[in-house]
Amino acid sequence: MTFAGWTLIFVFIALIIALAKPSGALLFRLYDSRPLPLEAGLFRLAGTGPREQSWVGYAVAVLAFNIAGIALLFAILKLQGGLPLNPQGFEGVESWLAFNTAVSFVTNTNWQNYGGETTLSHFSQMVGLTVQNFLSAATGIAVAFAFIRAFARSSVATLGNFWVDMTRVTLYLLLPACAILTVVYVAMGVPQTLAASVTATTVEGTQQVIALGPVASQLAIKMLGTNGGGFFNVNSAHPFENPTALANFLQMLSIFVLGAGLTLTFGKAVGNLRQGWTILAAMLGLFLIGVTVTYWAEAAGNPIHQALGIAGGNMEGKEVRFGIAATALFAVVTTAASCGAVIGMHDSFMPLGGLVTMFNMQLGEVIVGGVGAGFYGILIYAILAVFIAGLMVGRTPEYIGKKIEAREMKLAVIAIAVLPLFILGLTALASVTEAGLAGPLAGGPHGFSEILYAYSSAVGNNGSAFGGLTGNTPFYNITLAIGMFVGRFGVILPALAIAGGLVAKRRQPEGPGSFPTTGALWVGLLAAIILIVGGLTFLPALALGPIADHFQVAAGMLL
């Protein structure tokens, strides 16, 4: 570990803290019911008004909109051969792959079982995928808004209007922000063109076809919307998708900026900014633990390599341009935030570094998390933590003045149990079926890690791949798609149901007898509950994967 490496990490965290407030304030303006310019005309045009919806109405709108999105994207991918903007002349995508990809982009996962530059037309990339990149991010933020209203409002039946929230987030935040970011990326050297490729003559004198396309525009939303689906197969490790160290840093910042901001939107909405800072502190505390373990593991290097005389840290699978610290930081950012963009191969990380990336996803992507999703995810953990520990102050547990009772508990347990049920259940299925076993490249615990990682990534809606796993088979296309769908809506529905119950409750005023949900004690408690509940659930599986892997490597065993 180097001083420069730690400086990078702490400058990153400091900038996220600094950006959280303006980001949160901007999101609050969209959250707030005050009208924005031009929107009245738009709603008249669409035939919808800012009519408030109950949680059921809100949930139906979310589901209907997203299922329609899956159908549309599936159709585009199947039919791309006959659609415009197809300079390479790609055929329609195979059905299971198209299905997997459609679910993947609508659920903000962006798991890619295809190679972007070798499978998809520009039309599919721009009209199909990029549109869903925007809409899935907007959906996540909209649900987070509804969840915030559950606490900010008192004794009412409605959570806002999904169409309004989604339109506002897309139109007034994501589109303009991405337009600016696109220009910045282009300035840094990211291509933005409708040309298919250029042909270059290499030093050896051979001809090389270098793929091009509208990369910058997709890159902007891929990071800001925590989508993570790269234009190129190797994602942000590609020099065109990540040309400079500064571009790399900007990408990391844009992954976290909205998720971090939402915590303060929440604080502002409930009238106590400290509530927001506290949630952000718990997130960043867990984040720092993850970064430390990963950076340490990677910098310490591989004892097997070192025995062969290769000194230094683990450089396997890393872009030499970025090095160990930046790659470790990026890996933890992208898995903590359900983004899934990568600049190095997580498969080639040291086992404990790989463990952190996997564990981030298994916790349900709550460490900053996907835009919106991370926020309502961590608040469900907060409800659980308040209930377990809140009794210890001798009162019926309450969070932000809302009593946490049987209904909230039931729904929170469902939302939290969805993750282990599908991550572990599908991993178990893949570990004992021939179709599943055909996937991993490696054997032994590392092969197991590849499977476990894939389902953790899918159910956590992350989308990054451990590498090594051959995912483009009917078995993996179907099971991963199921995992992505349930991992997304299996949490959104209980979250909205919880919100619907809480919004109707009267908000109790806070006093010295209320359970303290701000301050260091609560930060520690929330982080501990997340680690213990998550840890206890996934520890056995992790023991058989990365932990076993770690001890084998430490003992100098090669598989």
Added chain:
Amino acid sequence: MSPQTSLFTGPIVRAAARDALIKLNPSTLIRNPVMFVTAIVAALSTVLWVRAIATGSGTAAFEGQIVFWLWLTVLFGNFAEAVAEGRGKAQAASLRATKADLRAKLLDGRVVDASALQIGDVVRVDTGEVIPADGEVVAGVAFVNEAAITGESAPVIREGGGDRSAVTAGTRVIADWIEVRVTAAAGQGFLDRMIALVEGASRQKTPNEIALTILLAGLTLIFLIAVGTLPAFAAYAGGSIAVPVLVALFVTLIPTTISGLLSAIGIAGMDRLVRFNVLAKSGRAVEAAGDIDTLLLDKTGTITIGDRQAVAFMPLPGVSEGELIASARLASLADETPEGRSIVVLADEKAPGGEGLPAAAEPIAFTSQTRVSGLQIGERSLVKGAVDAVMRRIPNARNADALKQISDDIARTGGTPLAVADGERLLGVIHLKDIVKAGIRERFGELRRMGIKTVMITGDNPLTAASIAAESGVDDFLAEATPEDKLAYIRREQEGGKLVAMCGDGTNDAPALAQSDVGVAMNTGTQAAREAGNMVDLDSDPTKLIEIVGLGKQLLMTRGALTTFSISNDVAKYFAILPAIFVVLYPGLGALNVMGLGSPESAILSAIIFNAIIIPLLVPLALKGVTYRAADAGSLLARNLAIYGVGGLVAPFIGIKFIDMAVTGLNLA
């Protein structure tokens, strides 16, 4: 109520051990999902064990021990509940005895069995007889010994018409007679409800218990997933895990500790209230007590000692203090009220050696018309009384303005002025004052730290009320309070999201008692008040409201502390069992055996033994409740997290290590 019994007496433990077996009945067990799952798993393991014996498997001895401890886990949980119930049952038995063979004497002279009485029947109860049913006194006045329900042997007066008209079945008339109109049908009375309560027969899960049960069931489901997928993972690694081992891992991970103790905690919480001579009509009320934000307290008896006392004599200009003291003393000699006695005491303090009651003296009695009292000694009439009443007696008295001046000053400081007159001559004023109870200021300070607002309810004028409020440190007051004012105050607080507790005794308190979240009715109160409240204080001590809040908090805290303890125990159990299971698949994972346990078998056995015996070890804590002290939520949380969270992490590492040493030493595995 029966005197304090120790936690574990021989008969209670023996009965509980028997009940623990009876409670294995699946229809009882299913009320507790976690224990039900444990029992199913135990039954399944028993079948596998029998098969292992039949096939002569070498692991049968090991499996047999796992089966033994699994069943013991379930039995320990049952035992905890049975012990808690057992203590209540002993009390119920003594209550039943008071009710046995009651006879009732109807007005027409017929004597019938108490169980045959109807609502509306009127019965007559004479000296030495036991009141056969709950009711209202309609005629007569009698001293009644209510020791059977309150434990207090000093008799109380019961008479018709006022706030002391309610009588309870099972209490005994010790002097005079009363006629009672029956208000509760046989089996529906106060005593019957009390018996049902202490026995726990009608116990229903409280809302908070239901929520906690859901959480515990949810955790069980999550661990079922975590453990249920392990065989597939092991198969991938080219090995297998024996079912008894999986079962052991599963049962140690699911929250058996808190599930085994959960109902015992609830029963014991109610029981603590009963021992405190407060009857809660539901567990819900006890939980609500812990959530109270606002306490409405009656001034008299709670904040001040019941009566006002004389603190100063203030002579008018031209009157010597000695004369005022002597006259005030004489005027009060025949006055047996606490105020009157306090005047004599103060006078003797200031000017010792006062004379006794003159032989020719005639007391002037207090009437609601004259509102003065005093002494007639021949022609000389000495009176004291409310300032306006005395002035009315002497319309053209000199010094009237000076008297008014002094009395206004006293009223402004919260005191009560009493004017003293000798015939037509005004002498001066006695300053009577409410005496705030010792230590009450500190109590209110504690409550404030806990986030509870105290409100003084008084019939005094706002000036007096404000002064007493300032002196006692109460947060707010309601002066010249009518029952309607009280009700409105409660509604207002509740609209702001607060939970309100109050106590009351009169019929006109009933609406406010019913409206409040915790309404404590005094046992001496009317039947209407006792029906409206959700708790009844058998000692009729309004101060106890403060302790009731503490007991409610203690109940919730005990539940939370043991839940936290139970969940944090899992970390150590993982470190015991996971390496034991996985070391055959990947020898490197033996490094996770940080406790250095003897062998995989002994590690598994030690974890499951620890998991079982921690339940009876924690029964005393569950029954007594965690230590409760008044403090703000932050410091309570910090303290309990340190004890039960961190303690829960550390304790099983030590416990399992010691058990492993014993298991290894005894060659059990």
